[in-house]
Amino acid sequence: MKIAVLGSGAMGCLYGGKLAEAGYDVTLIDVWKDHIDSINNRGLHIEGIEGERTVRSIRAVSSAGEAGPCDLLIVFVKATLTAQAVESARGIIGERTSILTLQNGLGNVEKISAVVGEEKVIAGVTGHGSTLLGPGKIRHAGQGVTVIGELNGAVDERLRCIGAVLEKGGFDVKLSQNVMGLIWGKLLVNIGINALTAITGLKNGRLVDFSETEELLRSAVEEAVAVAKGKGVILEGEDPVEHARNVARLTATNRSSMLQDVSNKRKTEIDVINGAIVQEGKRLGIPTPVNKVLYNLVSVKEKTYEEV
Structure with missing residues (x-):
């Protein structure tokens, strides 16, 4: 599975880094050039509750178009930028691409759905905490459950598949029928x-x-x-x-x-x-x-x- 992370600050890097460690093809997308360059040149450094290591099997790009088509797009941009960011990523969203939002705040589901259609969107919440220490460096400061769900409440094959991907990345996952x-x-x-x-x-x-x-x-x-x-x-x-x-x-x-x-x-x-x-x-x-x-x-x- 090819995964792209749209918005690769503290939380985007945490999810992207752990999924890359699990063997997935992960591309981080972010506008901070020093951050992107550091990850590409020196890898993504993660410290904190699971120990200290550098993830080198990951790449980072400054625009969504450089990421190429993906199977799963995980959205972690700030809520104020959601519509603009997803619009910029249209080119990497294919017919079978699923879009998972784990963002804070209200309105993200509606903003993403307005751009790509509600049927592509899976919503969720995360109990993890992460801090961006500097270019290419994060601290994993707290962990909890990642809960995801289809907007219509169905626990279907797509939801189970994405849940399994996250579990392989080391996340404790629950599937919900009441994700909103x-x-x-x-x-x-x-x-x-x-x-x-x-x-x-x-x-x-x-x-x-x-x-x-x-x-x-x-x-x-x-x-x-x-x-x-x-x-x-x-x-x-x-x-x-x-x-x-x-x-x-x-x-x-x-x-x-x-x-x-x-x-x-x-x-x-x-x-x-x-x-x-x-x-x-x-x-x-x-x-x-x-x-x-x-x-x-x-x-x-x-x-x-x-x-x-």
Whole structure:
């Protein structure tokens, strides 16, 4: 199977690297030239919970067209870039290509479907945490289950095949009949963790060490749960607040993707995480004051990067 990873930052490199180690033909696609050059010249260096090694059986390109046709396209670009990135990858998406999104936030499934058709899309969530250390280097900071599902809820041969591919890459995989509910479940975790870490500079696990941040985590998640219920989303698993706390503990040493973005003065995904809850709350008449504050604070950080 030929696999391409669209958006090869911390998480794209983690999935691409582990799949290449398993023997698959993997191409990473990213716009950061130094990152691409480092991977091609020196390999992809991975350190962290599974030890330290360099993956050399992988290549990287700066445009999707250089990757060539693929059987599986895994999308890891930031949600704000999804439509543009998938449109740029049209040339490598064949009749039998499956597209798997494991991105954060709301709206990615709809954006991808609008470009390539809903029938090509498989959605999922990942419990892994990864940090980009520099060009060609990542730290695997936390691990969990990867859950994938067809949009229509079917557990079919295609889904089983992609699940088996991920399992061969060393991922713990579950197949879901309610993947949109699980995407909301992952969103609730990001609601509780990402903006708070971006504002405070704390690693994930530290959020539950202080009563002040733990209270904000709880309130933000509870608001988002109310919005999810208002939309008729079926949530699965344990209490969402406790789940967010547990994820923070399990990824204690990880710097969230939003904290990494703020540290590197990059555009964050606040619009499709806390911002999405604020917008949906407005539409449904459900108040979301804590999420509004978190959204505003991260937005101001973005606007004042050059002043710091």
